[in-house]
Amino acid sequence: MTTAAADTAVATVASPWTLGPLHLPNRVVMGSMHTGLEVHDDGGAGMAAFYRERAAGGAACIITGGIAVNDEARGGPDFAVFGVDGADERFRVAVDAVHESGGTILAQLFHAGRYALVGGMTDRNGEPQRAIAPSALPWAAARGVVPEAMTTADVERTIADFAAAARSARDIGFDGVEIMASEGYLINQFHSPLTNLRDDEWGGSAAARRRFPVAVVQAVRAAVPDIAVTIRLSGADLMPGSSTDDDVDALVHDLLPLGLDGISVGIGWHESRTPTVQAAVPHGAWLTQASRIARVVRASAYPDVRVIASNRMTDLRDGETVLADGLIDAVALARPFLADPQLVSRSLAGRFELVNTCIGCNQACLDRSIVGQPVSCLVNPRAAREVAFPARPTTDPKRVDVVGGGPAGLAAAVDAARRGHHVTLWEAAPELGGQFGLAALIPGKEDYAATVRAARAELDDRGATVHLGRAATAADLVDSDAVVLAPGVVPRVVDIPGAELPHVLTYERALRDGVPAGTVAIIGGGGIGVDTAAFLTESPSEAVRATSFAERWDVPVAQDVVGDLPQRQPVASRTLRPGDQVTVLRRSGKFGQGVGLTSRWVALGRLRDAGVRMVGGVQEYLRIEPGALWIRDEDGAERMIPADSVVICAGQETAVHADRDGAAGLEPGLQAAGVPYAIVGGARDARSVDAVRATSEALEAVRALAP
Known part of the structure; x- marks a missing residue:
């Protein structure tokens, strides 16, 4: 696509806008993601490297992962608190990195409430961490921990802590703050009749349940009058008996006069039984909620408050559709920035084919985050590991051969090619993809094909040689400097x-x-x-599935960015x-x-x-x-x-040991020739085929063989 065509495809996305005092070059926000980097004892290097790449890649505004406003606000042991254990210094390094890359960054002010997983945790004084909430109601994942109902003093102190955290963010150098009031966390809990059973001034009626969110915003805005202040609100809780659309709209009316610069619209609670972020959720499904809130804002006395839509958007051309009528001001994407830090710059240059699309698998991001494990990305195993695997070009280009064009082989080949090595990829099948090619045939998993497309486009761009329909032999590889064997698996x-x-x-x-x-x-x-x-x-049609999704979950699903995704297989053969x-x-x-x-x-x-x-x-x-x-x-x-x-x-069997594609003879031949090699992914161990493990092993292997 030419640059002119790209301008047409994402003209609104590429246009500048303002968010309070911030002048932003495009309308793409990197949404908040908890990575665990916030508490790494590395002086902030990990966070700085992670955010630097995204800012340099074109994200107009970055929202941090949740930063707890006090000890008891932490969702788990890997949540940072300003002023504790060197957090301020780490964040200052990260903020500086974003600014040096020309970006802006907001700190998300966070309180888990009843969602705090406090088992075995202690506060800064070594005492067992409390879990507090509007009412003493546990949730399933809390493993039997019942939160304490907040006293009036707790409520007032927590409001003050939100304000104090905002001041800390400003002093560190953040460009603004986002108040987390969505996804079932503390502020959302106060607003919901399901979790707020109080009968004092902080509950008992819909108006009283709105008092806590209002008080937090008032306190934060008063504390930081000179930086951007936004709030992330739940457009719909997706919990039977929780806040209605009218309740949410009434809260928006109450918040608008308080000096907010923007409202980011979230969706659902962690305990909701309605899917919200999985690959099975239609693209852009939740735009209806953002549009509803935007109409409330536009009809108010404060129509210039910015409204940011989010959830299940992966392509900036989707964002163009969302923004084109002017109702929504910007789009927030989170996981897509794990998959591709250059999502924005590549898209604005018209190189959509190069974008490594988020496949919505959740395996290395959300699934790890909720159990306190290090976050990364299946299709980009460097994500949140940028310090360990820097992007700098090699000073010693080598010949690198990769056998196998599935997810592991593609991860190794792309990483080596990006760093300037001379890459040859061998795939015995007539097309790339391996298990991803099969996965892309599953309804709801069509995005898996985009990973393969992006890898092929980048290999072509960087001059790599790709052999399709040809199995590598040992003779093909004896002159190589490094070989990654990733022929994958075959059905058992x-x-x-x-x-x-x-x-x-x-x-x-x-x-x-x-x-x-x-x-x-x-x-x-x-x-x-x-x-x-x-x-x-x-059905292979996403439009048909979107209609079924709306009927099954009784939710209004936006059709703006839902369409029939390209099919890898003729529909006629789909009985x-x-x-x-x-x-x-x-x-x-x-x-x-x-x-x-x-x-x-x-x-x-x-x-x-x-x-x-x-x-x-x-x-x-x-x-x-x-x-x-x-x-x-x-x-x-x-x-x-x-x-x-x-x-x-x-199950599967390891292809490298199977009589297929000539792979059986490669390892002895490489050993005899003295060629350095590594076996990765399912070819190394097929007992539990895990694409996260496969792509991570491929990255680690190619870095060890060809630094």
């Missing part, structure tokens, strides 16, 4: 009588070629089995069937095992809604016959499962 062969029958398919064949009409038995109920069931029962024609079987363990923590319940729920049968506790697969799969069930009885087709999803 099962030893069941009748497995050789023509109606028995591997999952790879089923996904690529389709499955004939009729009943289907899926042997294996892990992540691949669950995905295969979705492939068989769900959809009622869910009751599909049976997923598993010997032991959880259905969907291997699917990420925050996505598994969504994937299983979709299958249950469709009527897919799930049979666990299978003692033995006895035999496959035309039209039937016979099993011994958990009670020891023989049982027939209707099966015009049987799809095998019983």
Whole structure:
């Protein structure tokens, strides 16, 4: 795409705007993400490197991860508090890095309330950390900890702590603050009748429940009259019996006269049973809530307060659609900035094909964040590890060969090519992608194809050589300086009588070629089995799925950026069937095992809604016959499962040890030639195929072999 065409595609996104005292060059905000870098004892180097790349990549304004306003506000042990354990110095280094890169940065002021996971935590004085909330109501993940109901003194002190944290942010050099009042945290808890059961001046009526949010904003604005102040509000809690749209709109009316510069619209609570951020959620689904709040603002006496939309947008062309009518002022993207720090600069230059799109998997970001593990990104394993893996060009270019064009091989090849090495990629299949190519065929996972597209575009841009449909031989590699072996995995062969029958398919064949009409038995109920069931029962059209999503969850889903995503497979070969024609079987363990923590319940729920049968506790697969799969069930009885087709999803085998693609002879040949090499991903260990592990191993291996 030419620059002129790019200007048309994202003209509004690329236009300047103001946020209070801030003059911003484009309308893309990097939304808040908790990374754990905030508490690293590294002098702020990790945060600085992380934010520097995003600011340099074009993010107009960066919002930090939540910074607790006091000890008891922390969501877990990896939350920072201003003034504690060197936090101010670390943040000052990070703020300076953003400013040096031409960006602006706001500190998010945070209080977890009942969402604080305080088990084993202590405050700065070594005392057990309290969990406090408007009322003494626990939530499931708190592991039995019941928060203390806040006294009037607690309420007043907490308001003062929000103000004090704002002053600290200003003194450190932040350009503004964002008050976190969404996603079920403390301020949201005060506003909701579900979690605020008080009968004093801070509860008991809708108006009284609004007093705490109003008091916090008043205190913060009074404390920092000279910097930007925004608030992140819940557009909808998605909790039965919680605040209504009218309640939220009334809160917006109360907040507007207080001097806010902007309102960022969030969605849902962590305990909501409505999916909000998973790949199954249609793109831009929650724009309706942001638009509703924007209309409230525009009709008020304060129409210049900026409104920022967020959630499930991955492409800045989506942002253009959102912003084009002028109702919304800016879009906030969070996880997409993990996937690609240069998201904005590449898009504004018209290089959309280079953007490494967020695939919505949550596996290395949200799934890790909620259990206190270091955050990164499946499709960008450098994310939040920029210090360990700096982006600087190599001073000693080497010949680097990568065998395998799946997610691990692509991660290694792209990293080496970016740093100036001479890269050759060998893929025996006729196209790149490997397991990602298969995943992209699953309804809701079409974005996986974008990772492959972006990698190929960048390899081409950087002069790498890509061989498709050709297996590498040891002779091809003997002159290499470094070889990364990442041929991935192949479907595991099962030893069941009748497995050789023509109606028995591997999952790879089923996904690529389709499955004939009729009943289907899926042997294996892990992540691949669950995905295969979705492939068989769900529409390939995102527009159709968006309508179903809206009906299933009884929520208004915006259609602005929903469309029919490009299909890798002709729809004609997608024989959809009622869910009751599909049976997923598993010997032991959880259905969907291997699917990420925050996505598994969504994937299983979709299958249950469709009527897919799930049979666990299978003692033995006895035999496959035309039209039937016979099993011994958990009670020891023989049982027939209707099966015009049987799809095998019983795990994978390591391709490097399989008689496929010439990979079997590579390792001995490399050893004999003295060529440095490493085996990564599923080729190293196929027992638990984990794309996060695979791409991380690939990055680490290519950095060790070719610094």
